[in-house]
Amino acid sequence: MTTTDVKKGDAAPARRRPGGATGASTRSRILVTAILAVxxxxxxxxxxxxxxxxxxxxxxxxxxxGFGLGExxxxxxxxxxxxxxxxxxxxxxxxxxxxxSVLGALLATLLAAAAGYALAKYDFRGRELVxxxxxxxxxxxxxxxxxxxxxxxxxxxxxxxxWAVLLPxxxxxxxxxxxxxxxxxxxxxxxxxxARLEGAGEGxxxxxxxxxxxxxxxxxxxxxxxxxxxxxxxxxxxxxADEGLYPITLxxxxxxxxxxxDIEMYMRVVTGxxxxxxxxxxxxxxxxxxxxxxxxxxxxxx
Amino acid sequence: xxxxxxxxxxxxxxxxxxxxxxASALGSAAALGGCAAxxxxxxxxxxxxxxxxxxxxxxxxWTWWPGLQAVADIWNAEHPDIQVRAVTIPGGLDGGYAKMFxxxxxxxxxxxxxxxxxxxPSFLLENGLEDLGRYGALExxxxxxxxxxxxxxxxxxxxxxxxxxGPLMYFYRxxxxxxxxxxxxxxxxxxxxxxxRRVAAAGDGALIExxxxxxxxxxxxxxMQAGARWFSTEGGEWSVNFVDDASVRVAEFWExxxxxxxxxxxxxxxxxxxxxxxxxxxxxxxxxxxxxxxIIRGNDPDNPGRWKVxxxxxxxxxxxxxxxxxxxxxxxxxxxxxxHEAVLFANWLSTDQRAVDAMITECGxxxxxxxxxxxxxxxxxxxxxxxxEQNYTxxxxxxxxxxxxxxEWGPTLSxxxxxxxxxxxxxxxxGTSFVDALAVAQENTVNDIRDKGLSVRSAS
Numbered sequence: 001m002t003t004t005d006v007k008k009g010d011a012a013p014a015r016r017r018p019g020g021a022t023g024a025s026t027r028s029r030i031l032v033t034a035i036l037a038v039x040x041x042x043x044x045x046x047x048x049x050x051x052x053x054x055x056x057x058x059x060x061x062x063x064x065x066g067f068g069l070g071e072x073x074x075x076x077x078x079x080x081x082x083x084x085x086x087x088x089x090x091x092x093x094x095x096x097x098x099x100x101s102v103l104g105a106l107l108a109t110l111l112a113a114a115a116g117y118a119l120a121k122y123d124f125r126g127r128e129l130v131x132x133x134x135x136x137x138x139x140x141x142x143x144x145x146x147x148x149x150x151x152x153x154x155x156x157x158x159x160x161x162x163w164a165v166l167l168p169x170x171x172x173x174x175x176x177x178x179x180x181x182x183x184x185x186x187x188x189x190x191x192x193x194x195a196r197l198e199g200a201g202e203g204x205x206x207x208x209x210x211x212x213x214x215x216x217x218x219x220x221x222x223x224x225x226x227x228x229x230x231x232x233x234x235x236x237x238x239x240x241a242d243e244g245l246y247p248i249t250l251x252x253x254x255x256x257x258x259x260x261x262d263i264e265m266y267m268r269v270v271t272g273x274x275x276x277x278x279x280x281x282x283x284x285x286x287x288x289x290x291x292x293x294x295x296x297x298x299x300x301x302x
Numbered sequence: 303x304x305x306x307x308x309x310x311x312x313x314x315x316x317x318x319x320x321x322x323x324x325a326s327a328l329g330s331a332a333a334l335g336g337c338a339a340x341x342x343x344x345x346x347x348x349x350x351x352x353x354x355x356x357x358x359x360x361x362x363x364w365t366w367w368p369g370l371q372a373v374a375d376i377w378n379a380e381h382p383d384i385q386v387r388a389v390t391i392p393g394g395l396d397g398g399y400a401k402m403f404x405x406x407x408x409x410x411x412x413x414x415x416x417x418x419x420x421x422x423p424s425f426l427l428e429n430g431l432e433d434l435g436r437y438g439a440l441e442x443x444x445x446x447x448x449x450x451x452x453x454x455x456x457x458x459x460x461x462x463x464x465x466x467x468g469p470l471m472y473f474y475r476x477x478x479x480x481x482x483x484x485x486x487x488x489x490x491x492x493x494x495x496x497x498x499r500r501v502a503a504a505g506d507g508a509l510i511e512x513x514x515x516x517x518x519x520x521x522x523x524x525x526m527q528a529g530a531r532w533f534s535t536e537g538g539e540w541s542v543n544f545v546d547d548a549s550v551r552v553a554e555f556w557e558x559x560x561x562x563x564x565x566x567x568x569x570x571x572x573x574x575x576x577x578x579x580x581x582x583x584x585x586x587x588x589x590x591x592x593x594x595x596x597i598i599r600g601n602d603p604d605n606p607g608r609w610k611v612x613x614x615x616x617x618x619x620x621x622x623x624x625x626x627x628x629x630x631x632x633x634x635x636x637x638x639x640x641x642h643e644a645v646l647f648a649n650w651l652s653t654d655q656r657a658v659d660a661m662i663t664e665c666g667x668x669x670x671x672x673x674x675x676x677x678x679x680x681x682x683x684x685x686x687x688x689x690x691e692q693n694y695t696x697x698x699x700x701x702x703x704x705x706x707x708x709x710e711w712g713p714t715l716s717x718x719x720x721x722x723x724x725x726x727x728x729x730x731x732x733g734t735s736f737v738d739a740l741a742v743a744q745e746n747t748v749n750d751i752r753d754k755g756l757s758v759r760s761a762s
Contacts, residue, residue: 059602062577086368147404154408237397238404241364241412243390250392257366257393261593261666263600 047277054078054274058267078271085268090275092244093251097230098279099162100247104169105226109218112172112225116179117210121192131180137173143234150238164239165247169229175221182217183210219290223283230280248276349436352642353383359640360385361647362412363632364402366393369664373657377650384643394418395716402635406430411635413644418630419453420519422461423533423713425633427754432634433459434648437641445653447672449705454631456710457535462631463648466667468591469702470523470625473598476610476690478508478583487612491555494615498564501586511587512576513556513565515730516723519627520589524556525549526709527625528617533712534761540751542712543761544744545737551617553736560730567730577601589614591627592698593668599688606688613701624704628668655679673699714750721746 052069053061055078060070082090119131149168153159158167187210195205211218233249240246243254252272259265353359363370363386370388378385389412392398399421405411406428417425425431434440439460443451446464454462472487479486482501488494498510514520525532528548534541543549559565566585569575579585581602588594598609614624632648634641651657652671659680661667670676682695712718725739744760751758 058600059581059604062574062601063581066574150404151408154410159408159410234397237392237401241362241389241391241401241405241410253392253396254366254368254390257396257398258368261367261596261668263597 050270050274050277054267054271056267058263061266061270075271078267079275081264082268082271082275089243089251090248090272093246093248094275094279096162096245097247097249097276100165100169100232100236101226101229104166104229105222108170108172108175108225109222111170112175112179112221113183113211113214113218114206115176116181117183117187117206117214119176119180120183121187121189121210134173134176137171138177142168142228142232146235146238149235153239159239160241160245162245165229165232165236165245168235169225169232172221172225172228175225178217178221179214182214186217187213216290219287223287226283227280248272252276347432347636350639350641353640356383358383358385359643360387361414361640361644362386363388363414363416363647364391364398364412365389365416366391366396366398367416367661367665367667369666370661372664373651373660374647376656376660377647384647386647394421399424399716403428403430406635406637409637411638413634413638413640414632414648415635416465416630417462417633418628419462419464419467420522420711420715422454422631422633423456423711424715426456426459426461427713427756430636431461432636432638432641433461434463434634434641434645435460437634437645439463439645439649442649442653445649445672447702449626449702449707450629450671452707453629453709453711454633462633463645463652464629464631464671465648465652466593466661466670467629468593468627468668469698469705470527470589470614470627471592471594471698471701472587472589472612472614473594474587474610474612475580475583475608477608478586481506482508482586487610488615491615491617495555495559495564498559499562502562502564506584508584508586509564509566510585511565511589512569512571512579512585513560513567513730514571515567516725516727517571518719518722521552521722521726523591523625523627524552524589525625526706527614527623528552529623529706531708531710533710535710539757539759540712541759541761542744542748542751544740544747545762549740550737553740557729557736560736561733583608591629591668593628593666595689595694596666607690609688610690610692611694611697613697613704622704623706624701626705626709669698669702673702712747712751713756714747714754717750718743718747721750 049066052067055073055075056064056070057072057074060072064070115134119127145168150159150164153164158164191209191213192205195209200208230247231249232247233253236245236247236250237253240250243251246254252269255265255272256269259269361384363374365388367388368390370390374386374388391401394417399417402411402415402417402425417431422431442463443460450464450467453467454460454464474487476486479497482497482504484497484500488497494510501508501510522532525544525548528551530543530546530548530552532542532544532549534543556565560567566576566579569579569585571588576585580588580598588598590597595611602608613622616622632644632651634644634648638644651661653675655675655678658667658670658675661670662679662681670679676682676695677699679695682693684693685691686694721743722739725742726736728734729736729739748758748760
């Protein structure tokens with residue numbers, strides 16, 4: 001603590017010494033903020049477009065300025081159209097997406113936490129090999145494994161079931177990596193030692209102490225995994241052949257494929273896309289407090 | 303004559319459509335799962351017997367029409383022993399075909415799948431389709447228009463039951479044409495060029511049509527109409543010819559108009575600006591499959607009487623020729639357990655008037671499988687107020703009588719489409735020759751086919 005203070009005290013005057021240095025740092029701060037602002041606009045404009053477009057009629061969609069409102073405001077008509085079209089199947093897709101992403105991300109986080117904790121805190125032979133293999137897994141894109149997984153699942157009779165999408169979603173190499181790094185940095189060996197001395201079993205140490213101390217990293221892993229599963233398209237495409245099991249992504253693409261025959265599909269796809277980002281926005285807004293805390297904590301300790 | 307005959311050449315199906323299996327998806331199936339036993343060449347597989355009379359089965363049909371289940375329910379009510387379940391999957395090139403190929407490898411294939419005409423040879427290359435001729439399909443051939451039926455016939459086999467297709471039609475804004483001083487739809491391409499120049503000179507910012515840069519389906523339809531045959535199978539090999547006289551003529555014609563600046567290159571077909579242009583009359587024409595009517599109506603539903611439809615402008619004073627754009631068939635994927643029953647249902651779907659009517663209302667299909675079915679359909683209600691009181695159905699019916707029956711698709715069409723798209727986009731962007739673009743696409747296509755292990759040559 002004291003050392004840090006001294007360092008800060010030293011650093012501050014040193015930076016001010018050359019003339020105009022403060023100006024430079026302000027300038028760089030402006031630059032960074034500007035870059036971030038541009039990035040934010042870049043990411044938010046399509047979202048904004050989707051929200052505005054979802055309020056329009058089909059002919060307004062094509063005939064009015066893309067970023068302004070159309071002549072009529074039919075958001076609620078469009079939403080009820082999406083929710084009732086084809087027997088209300090959009091509800092089913094939403095529930096499926098929630099099931100795949102929330103349950104999948106929860107279990108994936110738990111697995112990643114347990115494995116990361118074990119790799120960080122237990123010394124065993126082949127530890128680095130396991131870790132290296134998992135790191136290698138980060139490099140393999142999920143799409144590349146979808147087809148082999150499909151063949152495997154077909155052989156054991158699990159293709160075209162909820163398990164077909166859920167089971168592969170439970171593995172998060174990136175999450176495991178992050179959890180190991182984080183457990184290394186934030187779960188002190190001394191705490192584990194004293195817990196053991198108090199007579200706590202390994203499982204109890206992990207569940208009561210380890211998990212809690214790793215919480216910020218777990219939120220990050222959970223969010224990443226949830227967004228990843230929510231947006232996954234290729235795995236469900238390959239695995240599922242039953243609209244009743246589709247997540248929203250796959251469902252919306254089937255609607256989009258039909259646009260050439262039924263122009264009203266444009267509105268259903270746009271409005272459906274708008275609805276499908278809302279759960280993600282909610283999840284990010286609710287969890288971002290923990291998330292931000294987590295990232296900073298990791299940075300300081302690191 | 304509506305019964306398909308084996309095409310001349312007498313070549314083996316195996317030589318044309320099956321080769322290099324080790325390099326294909328099915329080859330890896332054998333390696334991965336050993337489940338390729340059911341997937342041999344169609345003619346070599348043992349015939350699957352019809353089901354027992356008192357056996358109840360369910361057929362699965364993969365389609366990209368969300369409304370197909372409602373149509374199948376009409377059948378289901380009358381056939382308790384053969385129930386049909388429609389599953390909506392993404393459209394073919396949006397992932398649907400990849401899914402079908404994967405299902406063949408894994409042995410999870412559906413009984414029936416919707417396959418576009420252009421994709422049939424690509425499936426044959428992987429031995430992915432049953433020869434429906436072995437399961438009674440040929441008995442029904444005379445219920446279909448020949449130009450549609452033959453789109454699913456290759457080297458003596460028959461691989462699909464046509465569901466719908468898209469005769470290429472000329473849709474135009476009759477109200478604007480009048481303002482521009484044009485006397486209706488042009489009868490010849492020469493008149494079309496004149497009309498394009500006149501619209502561009504009118505000074506109201508309008509142009510006759512958006513040029514579909516790089517759209518291979520459109521280009522193929524145009525070349526078909528001009529008398530081209532891009533693919534043929536002769537003497538045991540594929541022959542690829544994108545630069546015959548007819549195709550060169552088409553390419554030079556459109557290149558000339560593009561260079562003159564009398565076509566809209568700013569608003570690509572299907573872009574919002576293009577939809578807007580059709581509404582406002584700044585784009586006056588759309589040449590597209592007959593299914594385009596749904597888009598035109600849907601884009602501007604409140605203004606009937608602006609549009610008219612006509613057959614395509616013609617090349618010479620000679621014999622009238624038309625083309626097609628789009629269309630799909632019900633196909634039976636190799637190894638599916640109930641091909642007999644699948645053919646029964648597929649034929650019912652395409653030729654029962656109730657099914658056709660239900661597909662029109664529930665699925666918005668294009669042109670149904672025969673002229674008669676279309677004329678008796680719910681869509682044919684005489685003069686159509688939206689199309690300026692024209693009798694829309696009879697105009698298309700008349701055009702279909704002039705569609706060539708000898709057009710075939712190649713075995714690597716999805717990449718051929720990419721080659722054409724790439725070549726024409728760069729020709730338009732860099733101002734190079736459209737004929738050269740065709741030649742490049744041909745060369746790449748020949749290489750693709752050769753890479754599949756098939757014998758192939760450039761015809762010119």
